[in-house]
Amino acid sequence: MDSLKQExxxxxxxxxxxxxxxxxxxxxxxxxxxxxxLKKTIQLAKDTGRTVGFRGGGNSYGxxxxxxxxxxxxxxxxxxxxxxxxxxxxxxxxxxxxxEQLWRYVLADGWWPPIxxxxxxxxxxxxxxxxxxxxxxxxxGTFGDHITxxxxxxxxxxxxxxTRDKNSDLFFAAIGGFGMFGCLVSITIxxxxxxxxxxxxxxxxxxxxxxVMSWFDENRDxxxxxxxxxxxxxxxxxFGRGEMHKARYFEPGEDPAPARSLSLEAQSIPDxxxxxxxxxxxxxxxxxxxxxPGMTLxxxxxxxxxxxxxxxxxxxxxxxxTAYHFLLDYVPGWKWGYGRGGLIQYQTFFPKETAENAFAxxxxxxxxxxxxxxxxxxxxxxxxxxxVSYSPDGYSMAMDFRITDKNRxxxxxxxxxxxxxxxxxxxxxxxxxxSTMRPDLAxxxxxKEKVAEVIRLKKKYDPKFFFQTDLWNRIFAPLAK
Ligand SMILES: Cc1cc2nc3c(=O)[nH]c(=O)nc-3n(C[C@H](O)[C@H](O)[C@H](O)COP(=O)(O)OP(=O)(O)OC[C@H]3O[C@@H](n4cnc5c(N)ncnc54)[C@H](O)[C@@H]3O)c2cc1C
Numbered sequence: 001m002d003s004l005k006q007e008x009x010x011x012x013x014x015x016x017x018x019x020x021x022x023x024x025x026x027x028x029x030x031x032x033x034x035x036x037x038l039k040k041t042i043q044l045a046k047d048t049g050r051t052v053g054f055r056g057g058g059n060s061y062g063x064x065x066x067x068x069x070x071x072x073x074x075x076x077x078x079x080x081x082x083x084x085x086x087x088x089x090x091x092x093x094x095x096x097x098x099x100e101q102l103w104r105y106v107l108a109d110g111w112w113p114p115i116x117x118x119x120x121x122x123x124x125x126x127x128x129x130x131x132x133x134x135x136x137x138x139x140x141g142t143f144g145d146h147i148t149x150x151x152x153x154x155x156x157x158x159x160x161x162x163t164r165d166k167n168s169d170l171f172f173a174a175i176g177g178f179g180m181f182g183c184l185v186s187i188t189i190x191x192x193x194x195x196x197x198x199x200x201x202x203x204x205x206x207x208x209x210x211x212v213m214s215w216f217d218e219n220r221d222x223x224x225x226x227x228x229x230x231x232x233x234x235x236x237x238x239f240g241r242g243e244m245h246k247a248r249y250f251e252p253g254e255d256p257a258p259a260r261s262l263s264l265e266a267q268s269i270p271d272x273x274x275x276x277x278x279x280x281x282x283x284x285x286x287x288x289x290x291x292x293p294g295m296t297l298x299x300x301x302x303x304x305x306x307x308x309x310x311x312x313x314x315x316x317x318x319x320x321x322t323a324y325h326f327l328l329d330y331v332p333g334w335k336w337g338y339g340r341g342g343l344i345q346y347q348t349f350f351p352k353e354t355a356e357n358a359f360a361x362x363x364x365x366x367x368x369x370x371x372x373x374x375x376x377x378x379x380x381x382x383x384x385x386x387x388v389s390y391s392p393d394g395y396s397m398a399m400d401f402r403i404t405d406k407n408r409x410x411x412x413x414x415x416x417x418x419x420x421x422x423x424x425x426x427x428x429x430x431x432x433x434x435s436t437m438r439p440d441l442a443x444x445x446x447x448k449e450k451v452a453e454v455i456r457l458k459k460k461y462d463p464k465f466f467f468q469t470d471l472w473n474r475i476f477a478p479l480a481k
């Protein structure tokens with residue numbers, strides 16, 4: 001397309017930064033607020049020989065929504081709820097509706113999004129396109145499992161409606177298809193019925209990695225959510241120790257005042273920590289700890305607190321849905337604490353048979369290279385039916401690494417070594433978090449047949465490769481030649 005490229009006015013030129021701030025590229029960003037404007041932008045791209053990449057809330061850690069020197073079509077202003085059936089819990093929304101907008105709209109009717117991400121700032125379009133997971137992946141699967149219908153604007157400008165039965169190859173490719181098959185313009189989701197605005201949460205400490213891992217299957221029955229945090233700095237007997245949280249919904253009648261707990265007020269997150277430090281300035285103070293000694297202190301402190309307050313037996317309490325799910329939104333701008341270079345996340349998914357050894361090898365490697373990750377989160381998953389699926393019957397571990405001018409190369413080298421561990425243990429990656437994958441690694445982790453199928457469907461639905469992103473160009477474009 002490059003040879004046909006024509007000048008575009010520079011009034012839409014912006015630096016499109018990865019959420020983790022460690023990379024970015026300059027693109028022409030358009031923010032249509034109607035379908036007609038969206039189509040106009042697509043036509044403008046065609047007329048000027050540009051490609052189009054989509055952005056929702058811009059919460060992918062890497063380059064999934066960048067489109068260097070081309071057009072980024074930001075769908076966040078297409079944010080209307082177009083149909084709501086409070087009896088059935090079926091909702092139809094435009095792609096820019098955020099998870100926050102969604103839960104706020106349906107809560108009083110006793111519904112909740114079936115899958116939520118660790119931040120509520122993600123959009124439904126972005127969640128569908130990455131097929132996101134929550135802390136309930138082991139029983140509720142992924143976001144796409146709850147979508148009943150999507151409408152897309154295709155590369156030829158026409159609308160396509162897809163369900164599990166109609167245009168089903170496109171349905172299963174576009175959900176999880178990282179924006180490469182067309183623009184999602186309408187999404188219908190089956191929500192989850194709830195009978196209280198609170199969850200019953202039990203937190204406990206676990207002394208080592210083996211007991212952290214076994215906790216998930218010990219607590220599967222009777223839990224709706226499971227999540228673990230690991231102290232990545234602990235060594236010796238304490239290697240892999242952590243804090244775990246399980247939660248369950250209340251049954252009908254268990255909450256004596258559901259109307260109250262299902263109100264928006266009951267879900268509001270306080271705007272200061274302990275009533276003292278305004279949340280908006282927390283990232284500044286956190287910045288003092290975003291280094292190896294600081295994070296050793298924080299990780300140790302967090303584990304010791306969990307051991308003292310909850311112990312291995314655990315402590316049970318009630319928590320609002322928002323407090324349980326959106327912990328990261330408690331501290332707005334926390335990523336700024338990582339400094340100028342930002343952060344990358346390295347999240348891997350392993351089958352249950354290999355996960356423990358793989359996690360141990362990854363954590364040990366980080367410690368040996370003196371580059372511990374600063375936040376380690378573990379989840380349990382089940383397989384998914386979508387074409388670009390990343391979740392096996394197994395576990396994932398997400399690791400955050402600080403990036404500085406000095407360590408950028410070192411982290412990149414360590415990622416190469418971690419990749420070898422991932423391949424050895426049949427691991428997979430997730431494009432929403434990825435910043436380091438190469439084409440050969442995509443084939444090694446997804447399988448050559450799966451990669452070929454992605455490219456075959458891309459050619460079927462977007463033969464001129466009109467939809468592109470920096471991620472597509474980094475990983476798939478070389479394989480599609
Ligand atoms: C603090 C934090 C916590 C997170 N926690 C989780 C978690 O618990 N689980 C999880 O799975 N992920 C998690 N994520 C990752 C995040 O959920 C995904 O990256 C999600 O896709 C972001 O949604 P978004 O609306 O910001 O989309 P963007 O990041 O803007 O875009 C994501 C992808 O969707 C495509 N896209 C966006 N809109 C459309 C559209 N209308 N049509 C077609 N394609 C489109 C883009 O091209 C891009 O490839 C987290 C991210 C952050 C920052």
